[in-house]
Amino acid sequence: MNKVEQFLGLAMRAKKLVTGEELVVKSIANRQVALVILSGDASANTRKKLQDKCTTYDIPFRLYADRNRLGHCIGKEQRVVVGVKDGGFARELLKHLDNV
Numbered sequence: 001m002n003k004v005e006q007f008l009g010l011a012m013r014a015k016k017l018v019t020g021e022e023l024v025v026k027s028i029a030n031r032q033v034a035l036v037i038l039s040g041d042a043s044a045n046t047r048k049k050l051q052d053k054c055t056t057y058d059i060p061f062r063l064y065a066d067r068n069r070l071g072h073c074i075g076k077e078q079r080v081v082v083g084v085k086d087g088g089f090a091r092e093l094l095k096h097l098d099n100v
Helices: 003-013 021-029 044-057 067-073 087-097
Strands: 017-019 035-039 061-064 081-084
Touching (some): 035 067, 044 061
Parallel strands (some): 035 061
Antiparallel strands (some): 035 081
């Protein structure tokens, strides 16, 4: 398990993540997330929708692994998108995501 997955697991246990497309989109619009992580195997539509929303609200957006791995590292079933609500977790994750 790498640092990205460790921090996602920690953030999940600290209740600092929001998952699911609709909840994440709503959280972006309400400026409740500091980072959005999308699985690399998300559909083109989903990717465009979330990327555009993040650009509009100036929220960092990154791709990571696939839906199975993203879900696994937060202890859930498959997850296509995860929003990180905490600035500290977002900074650490960005640091490690940009070095992967």
